Structures are given as structure tokens and as C-alpha cells.
Amino acid sequence: MSSRPDTTATLAAGIDDVLVDFARLVGDTDAFTVVGHRTRDTVGGPVHPGTREIAAPSGVVDHDPAEMTVRVRAGTPVADLAALLASAGQRCALPDRGGTVGGAVAVGENHLEVHGRGRLRAAVLQVRYISAEGQVITGGGPTVKNVSGFDLPRLMCGALGTLGLIAEVTLRTNPIPAVQQWVRVAAPPIEVANTILRPGCVLYDGTNTHVLIEGHAPDVDASIRDLERLGASSTTDGPPELGPHRWSLPPAEALAPATHGHDTGASVAVAQVGTLFAARPQPPRSPDAASMEIGRRLRERFDPTGRLNPGRDPLVR
Amino acid sequence: MALLNRLRRRGPAPDGDPPGYVADTALLADLRAAVGAERVRVDGAERALLRRDASVFDGGAAGPIVLCDDAEQVRAAVLVANRHGRAVVPRGAGTGLAGGAVPLGAPVVISVARMNRVLSVDTDARIAWVEPGVVNLDLTTHLAPLGYHFAPDPSSQQVCTIGGNVANNSGGPHCLADGVTNAHILAIEVVLPDGTLALLGGLDAEPAGYDLRGVFVGGEGMLGIATRVAVAITPNRPAVRTLLISFDSATAAATTVSAVIAAGIVPAAMEVMDQRITVAVENYVHAGFPVDAAAVLLAEVDGLEAGVEIDAARIADIARDCGATEVRLAADDAERAALWKGRKTAFGAVAQVAPNYYLHDTVVPRARLAEVLDTVYNIAERHDLLVMNVFHAGDGNLHPLLLYDAREPGVLERVHAAGAEIVEVSLAAGGVLSGEHGVGIEKQPYMERLFSTADLDHQERLRSAFDPACRQNPGKVIPHGHSCADIQSLREVPTGVWG
Numbered sequence: 096m097s098s099r100p101d102t103t104a105t106l107a108a109g110i111d112d113v114l115v116d117f118a119r120l121v122g123d124t125d126a127f128t129v130v131g132h133r134t135r136d137t138v139g140g141p142v143h144p145g146t147r148e149i150a151a152p153s154g155v156v157d158h159d160p161a162e163m164t165v166r167v168r169a170g171t172p173v174a175d176l177a178a179l180l181a182s183a184g185q186r187c188a189l190p191d192r193g194g195t196v197g198g199a200v201a202v203g204e205n206h207l208e209v210h211g212r213g214r215l216r217a218a219v220l221q222v223r224y225i226s227a228e229g230q231v232i233t234g235g236g237p238t239v240k241n242v243s244g245f246d247l248p249r250l251m252c253g254a255l256g257t258l259g260l261i262a263e264v265t266l267r268t269n270p271i272p273a274v275q276q277w278v279r280v281a282a283p284p285i286e287v288a289n290t291i292l293r294p295g296c297v298l299y300d301g302t303n304t305h306v307l308i309e310g311h312a313p314d315v316d317a318s319i320r321d322l323e324r325l326g327a328s329s330t331t332d333g334p335p336e337l338g339p340h341r342w343s344l345p346p347a348e349a350l351a352p353a354t355h356g357h358d359t360g361a362s363v364a365v366a367q368v369g370t371l372f373a374a375r376p377q378p379p380r381s382p383d384a385a386s387m388e389i390g391r392r393l394r395e396r397f398d399p400t401g402r403l404n405p406g407r408d409p410l411v412r
Numbered sequence: 413m414a415l416l417n418r419l420r421r422r423g424p425a426p427d428g429d430p431p432g433y434v435a436d437t438a439l440l441a442d443l444r445a446a447v448g449a450e451r452v453r454v455d456g457a458e459r460a461l462l463r464r465d466a467s468v469f470d471g472g473a474a475g476p477i478v479l480c481d482d483a484e485q486v487r488a489a490v491l492v493a494n495r496h497g498r499a500v501v502p503r504g505a506g507t508g509l510a511g512g513a514v515p516l517g518a519p520v521v522i523s524v525a526r527m528n529r530v531l532s533v534d535t536d537a538r539i540a541w542v543e544p545g546v547v548n549l550d551l552t553t554h555l556a557p558l559g560y561h562f563a564p565d566p567s568s569q570q571v572c573t574i575g576g577n578v579a580n581n582s583g584g585p586h587c588l589a590d591g592v593t594n595a596h597i598l599a600i601e602v603v604l605p606d607g608t609l610a611l612l613g614g615l616d617a618e619p620a621g622y623d624l625r626g627v628f629v630g631g632e633g634m635l636g637i638a639t640r641v642a643v644a645i646t647p648n649r650p651a652v653r654t655l656l657i658s659f660d661s662a663t664a665a666a667t668t669v670s671a672v673i674a675a676g677i678v679p680a681a682m683e684v685m686d687q688r689i690t691v692a693v694e695n696y697v698h699a700g701f702p703v704d705a706a707a708v709l710l711a712e713v714d715g716l717e718a719g720v721e722i723d724a725a726r727i728a729d730i731a732r733d734c735g736a737t738e739v740r741l742a743a744d745d746a747e748r749a750a751l752w753k754g755r756k757t758a759f760g761a762v763a764q765v766a767p768n769y770y771l772h773d774t775v776v777p778r779a780r781l782a783e784v785l786d787t788v789y790n791i792a793e794r795h796d797l798l799v800m801n802v803f804h805a806g807d808g809n810l811h812p813l814l815l816y817d818a819r820e821p822g823v824l825e826r827v828h829a830a831g832a833e834i835v836e837v838s839l840a841a842g843g844v845l846s847g848e849h850g851v852g853i854e855k856q857p858y859m860e861r862l863f864s865t866a867d868l869d870h871q872e873r874l875r876s877a878f879d880p881a882c883r884q885n886p887g888k889v890i891p892h893g894h895s896c897a898d899i900q901s902l903r904e905v906p907t908g909v910w911g
Contacts (some may be wrong), residue, residue: 236844245631346617386612390622397870
């Protein structure tokens with residue numbers, strides 16, 4: 096089967112040779128896992144022994160700040176992408192804790208500053224991946240707004256590469272605010288969140304709220320003064336220390352985990368989002384039975400022979 | 413061409429059934445037993461109304477209509493339809509513009525319009541649970557006393573429903589900074605095509621499993637029927653500045669939009685109207701729009717006091733650098749409301765100019781806006797048609813309106829030919845088929861211009877994972893040659909049997 100797509104379709108015409116070569120390497124027979132920096136390679140369980148390892152192509156293909164989009168290959172380090180965007184005064188939703196762009200999208204975790212940057216799953220405009228049949232598939236589109244056809248980019252976020260091997264993504268970017276300032280305040284997180292319009296991040300450690308204030312300098316100064324009225328506060332250099340284990344809870348439970356029966360140990364919660372960084376790991380969690388069944392059907396249809404990251408399971412986290 | 417035939421057949425809906433049509437009495441008996449006779453509507457006039465949505469397509473045929481009050485009734489109706497091998501089409505307010513709610517093949521039409529309660533609002537978590545029939549603006553009105561709103565604001569927001577917004581991943585003028593519907597949906601309770609009740613997504617930060625919530629949004633009613641939706645609610649902003657900026661060319665307006673984004677400003681909204689539509693709008697709402705400008709840009713920034721002052725001043729400077737002839741700041745909330753009323757009723761205002769219009773919806777990269785706009789004017793001129801442009805410039809989302817009088821012989825062929833060229837020029841500029849209206853029936857013939865056969869095959873795999881039997885809103889989005897059993901499902905209705 097040829098990995099070169101038909102090019103009468105405008106999206107397929109934009110597939111470059113680097114991706115075609117990647118598809119050729121993946122072929123249509125052997126089981127493969129894409130290996131990046133191994134920063135999250137235990138999520139969803141280990142791949143089956145004997146699975147061939149392959150690195151995704153890397154490099155930023157196109158960044159036009161005026162479009163607020165960047166097209167980047169999956170093997171590109173997130174740090175390299177962040178540096179390039181920052182040089183143009185922009186940022187994106189990918190988490191900045193090492194790893195590759197493709198890995199970040201496949202795992203689907205948000206940046207700590209999710210309030211300001213948005214959720215990762217909302218940032219992926221277009222995805223190109225290698226299918227189980229060894230073809231380059233394009234889902235979504237390159238523009239900031241698009242409802243043309245079913246939303247394959249959403250499906251690839253957090254799928255751990257089980258439905259296709261991510262080769263290239265087009266991401267939404269945003270301007271870096273003029274001023275960013277972390278503040279620690281002895282006040283409840285909801286009160287803080289209701290005081291600060293459009294914060295970059297609101298964290299709660301059980302005693303203090305830590306908020307990243309973003310915006311124009313006069314507004315940031317005014318917000319700091321507003322916080323002083325809520326409780327003892329001081330500016331800090333960054334977020335508090337975060338526990339090693341990432342939890343996903345409804346926002347109310349994340350703010351009071353023990354009250355809701357969660358054995359987290361010391362923890363820091365992302366207010367109004369529900370991510371929790373804790374001393375102890377979260378027990379495995381799954382969607383409901385009907386969603387599990389659709390997940391099973393998806394896998395059967397996208398990877399009938401089980402050659403895409405076999406062993407990894409996005410249904411169990 | 414099928415599309416043209418649908419255009420041509422446009423006309424008043426018949427208020428009865430064609431001679432020879434008979435009801436499927438076994439299906440009706442089972443539906444009545446399942447949900448109560450009073451919820452099953454079969455009379456010709458009601459079914460005739462639901463043959464259509466707000467698009468121009470008129471090839472639909474509704475089977476029995478089931479007016480559901482809760483998820484259990486939706487489930488019961490779906491199960492009955494499945495037992496009888498009949499397709500199901502969900503329906504909200506029917507304001508879709510791409511034909512997504514047009515029933516094909518006399519399916520069971522399941523209306524969720526009566527499921528219109530706001531179930532709960534949690535301002536601490538900023539989440540509201542709503543039923544799918546809640547009208548978009550009603551939700552925002554409900555939230556207003558609490559200081560919140562629902563961010564997506566389609567022009568049809570006074571009538572369109574949250575369920576419809578979910579199905580179409582709807583946008584609106586204020587989606588530039590805050591994102592379209594998908595970014596504001598956390599969880600969806602869904603009756604799947606096999607009648608199972610599922611919760612897609614969740615209130616937790618990063619739900620386990622595939623992002624089925626994400627693909628259901630924008631699924632155009634083909635992946636199931638939403639019965640409850642958890643939406644994110646957005647705090648109202650204390651400070652707002654709305655600028656009305658005049659230009660002596662539409663190109664200068666488009667250039668300004670690109671320059672604003674390039675300068676690192678993401679306004680809440682940036683909307684452009686050309687002179688023809690501005691005149692029509694001004695005659696309609698008398699909001700003080702300049703009727704002598706070639707184009708106007710409505711730019712809005714919101715946030716805190718100092719920031720909006722800074723950003724509004726920078727936008728004004730950029731606009732002047734790009735050749736703006738006048739920059740006006742809305743003096744108060746009343747003037748701002750009048751300007752937005754003008755923008756949002758623009759489509760109604762064109763009725764003064766011509767009895768019919770065809771509204772297009774494509775997206776191009778912002779940098780290509782000015783050039784594509786020029787080409788759109790040329791296309792209309794070549795086909796001897798009047799075109800008006802009113803669009804979400806900040807997103808690169810074009811909305812050319814082709815005006816015509818359907819009584820003029822041959823005009824529909826020209827409207828269709830010009831529309832096809834507008835789609836082509838948008839794709840050639842690196843754009844996409846639709847920014848917010850969806851594919852439905854309208855853009856189906858163009859899907860193969862954007863996506864390869866393999867791409868479409870993967871979209872079909874996604875669809876069939878939700879609906880292996882292909883009975884949920886069949887005949888839409890994916891072109892027929894790429895779709896599993898669509899055609900079969902549509903043919904399962906015996907000739908002459910509607911219900």
C-alpha cells in the first residue's frame with residue numbers, strides 16, 4: 096500500500112516528505128510504539144515486550160504569529176517549541192515539564208497554568224498521524240476555527256497513540272501576557288478566583304491559595320491590592336512545590352480531598368479545574384461501561400491488528 | 413445536481429402527505445406505548461414543518477415526531493426505532509444552516525425542545541448542568557444575576573438550543589478570545605444510537621479514556637442524542653470597550669484585523685461588515701452605523717479597566733495606521749447593545765434588499781482574508797449576483813451572503829455556481845469548509861476536496877464506533893461513497909410508508 100496520499104484533497108496536498116518517510120518506516124505490519132523522552136511512558140501501562148520502537152520526526156514546520164497557530168512535528172521537544180514561541184511573544188497549552196510535542200498530545204495532560212493557557216484538548220487544531228495501515232491521515236484543519244467533518248484531533252488527544260501514531264500537530268497559540276506575577280494569599284481559593292479576573296493559575300495547598308496574576312501592569316497591581324484585602328499575602332517566585340502524583344477529580348473534591356474520601360496525602364489542587372498534585376497516587380479510574388465499549392470499538396476499527404502501542408490502555412488511568 | 417434540486421424545490425411546505433402515503437401503524441403503536449400517545453405527533457402539518465431546518469434544503473421527510481420530556485423517553489423512542497429498523501434524527505430548535513436536522517428517509521424525529529430546564533448552577537466550580545433544549549440566550553439570561561454567562565453566542569442565540577450548539581460545535585462573535593462550544597463543554601449525558609445511556613467526559617480535570625465528549629461536540633447529531641450537558645460558565649467582565657471603526661475599503665478592515673492579532677492583542681470580538689450590509693443594518697436598527705464607509709470593524713475588548721483602556725487605544729492606533737477613516741468608541745452600554753443588535757440581526761436586515769439569500773461559511777487564514785474577500789466580490793460580479801459580507805474577521809471566518817430573488821429564472825444555478833467557487837477559493841487559500849455551521853448536507857459534496865479518501869475513511873470509523881448500524885441521522889457529513897450503510901438505512905423505509 097502506498098503511503099503517499101492522493102493529493103486532490105487540499106489537506107493531503109500539505110503532507111510533506113518527512114511524514115511520508117515516517118509512514119514508510121512504520122509500514123503496515125509490525126507492532127510499533129513511538130518513543131520520545133520517556134517522561135510519561137508509564138501512563139496507561141507498559142507496551143508489550145518485543146514492540147518495535149520508533150522516534151517521530153521533529154522540527155517546527157511553520158509558525159506565523161499573526162495566525163496564532165504553529166505546525167510542529169511530533170518529535171520536537173516541548174521546550175524547543177516553547178522557546179521558539181516565546182521569541183515571538185507567544186505560548187501554547189502544552190505542559191512544560193520536558194518531553195516531546197507528540198508525547199504531550201498523546202498523554203493529554205494540561206499545563207499547570209491551565210486557566211490562562213486553556214486545556215490541551217482545546218488547543219489541537221489539526222493532527223496528522225500514521226494509521227495502522229501505514230497511511231498519513233489528516234484530521235481537523237489548519238485554521239483557528241473549523242467544524243469540517245468529525246473531530247479526529249479530539250480523539251487523538253489522550254489516546255496514548257493507540258488509534259494512530261501522531262506525526263505532526265497544528266496548535267493554537269496565544270500571546271504571553273505583559274506581566275505575570277505569582278502571589279500567595281491566606282484566603283479560600285474560590286474567593287481568590289472570584290477576585291482575580293482571568294488568572295493564569297489558581298492553586299490551593301489546603302492553607303494558602305497561590306495565584307498567577309496575568310495582564311497589563313496596572314491591572315496586575317490592582318489585583319495584588321485586591322488580594323491584600325482578602326488575607327495576608329505576598330508575591331512569590333512561582334507555584335508551591337507539587338507532589339509527584341497527578342490526580343483528576345471534580346473541582347469541589349479536589350479542594351477538599353479528605354472530606355470526599357480521597358487518600359492523597361499532602362496535596363495541591365488546581366482550583367475550578369480539579370487536577371491535584373499529591374504525595375500518593377490516585378487509584379485507577381475508568382469511564383462508564385458504555386464509554387468503555389465505544390473505546391473498544393474505536394480500537395478495533397482504528398487498529399484491527401493491534402499494532403499501535405499494544406499494551407497501553409487509555410481507558411485505565 | 414442533488415444540491416441544486418433541493419434549492420429548486422424550495423417553496424412553501426405542503427401541509428399534508430402525498431397521495432398514497434400510509435402510516436406504519438406497528439411503529440406508531442410501539443412508540444405510543446413506549447412514551448405515551450400524547451408525545452407522538454403524526455399529523456401532516458407538524459411533520460411538514462419538521463421536514464426542514466433553517467437551511468435552504470427541502471428534500472426532507474419526517475416520520476413520526478416524538479416530543480420527549482426526559483432521557484428515559486429519548487431512550488425508549490430510540491429503542492423502538494431500532495426494533496423497527498428505522499433511522500432516528502434528533503432535533504432542537506431547527507436553526508441549523510447546513511441541513512444537519514433535515515430528516516432524510518422519513519426517520520423517527522426525536523425532539524428535545526421541551527427538555528429546557530437549567531438543572532443546576534455551581535458558581536464555585538463554574539459549571540452548569542442544563543437540558544439540551546435550553547435556549548442559548550436563556551441560559552445566559554439565567555446566569556446574568558449571578559455574574560456569569562455562557563460564552564458561545566451564535567447570531568441565532570435567541571432561538572438556538574444548547575443541544576444544537578453541542579451538535580454543531582457552534583461559534584459566534586465572542587468566540588475569538590474564549591473559543592467555540594467545544595471549549596465550554598465538560599460532560600454530556602447521551603443516549604447512544606443503540607439506546608444505551610452514557611456519560612461522555614466528566615467534571616474531573618482529565619477524564620480517563622478517549623475524549624468521546626470532544627468528538628460528540630460537532631458530531632452533527634450522528635453520534636447520539638444529548639440529554640444533559642455540563643457547560644462551563646464564564647464570569648462577566650467588569651470593563652468593556654467597543655470600537656466602531658470605519659474604512660474606505662474592506663481590504664483595509666481585513667488588514668487591521670491581522671495587524672491587531674500580530675500585535676499580540678486577542679480582542680473579545682472582531683467583526684467586519686461591508687458597506688452594503690451596513691446600510692441594510694442601519695436602516696433596520698438605527699444604531700448609528702456609518703453608511704458611507706466601505707467597511708466597518710466592530711472590535712470589542714473586555715477585562716479589567718486599565719487593560720481594556722490600553723488595548724482599545726492600541727487597536728485604534730493600529731486601525732489608523734491601516735487607513736481607518738473614523739474610530740468611534742461606544743459611549744455606554746446602550747450604544748454597545750445597539751451596535752451588537754445590528755451585527756446579530758444583519759441576516760434579517762437583508763430582507764429589505766432581496767427576498768432570498770444564501771449564507772456561506774468558510775474559514776481562511778487571517779492573512780489571506782483581504783485577498784479572498786476581493787475574490788468573493790469578483791465571483792459574485794461574474795455571476796451577476798449581489799453579495800454582502802459580514803463576518804467573524806478575527807477568526808478568519810467568512811460569511812458571504814449571496815442575495816437573490818428565487819422567482820428570477822436561472823438565478824439558483826448562478827447562486828450555486830458562485831457558492832461553489834467561494835468554497836474553492838477558500839480551500840485554495842489554505843482554508844476549510846465550515847467555521848461554525850457544520851457540514852450537514854450542504855458541505856457534504858465538498859468533503860472530498862478537503863479530505864483524502866483515507867481521511868474520510870477514518871472519520872467514518874469514528875462514526876461507526878458510536879453507531880455501527882448507521883441509523884443515527886443518516887445521510888449527512890460523510891459523502892455517501894465513504895459511508896458504511898447510510899444508503900441502506902435510508903432505503904429501509906418502504907415506498908409509500910412514512911410513519
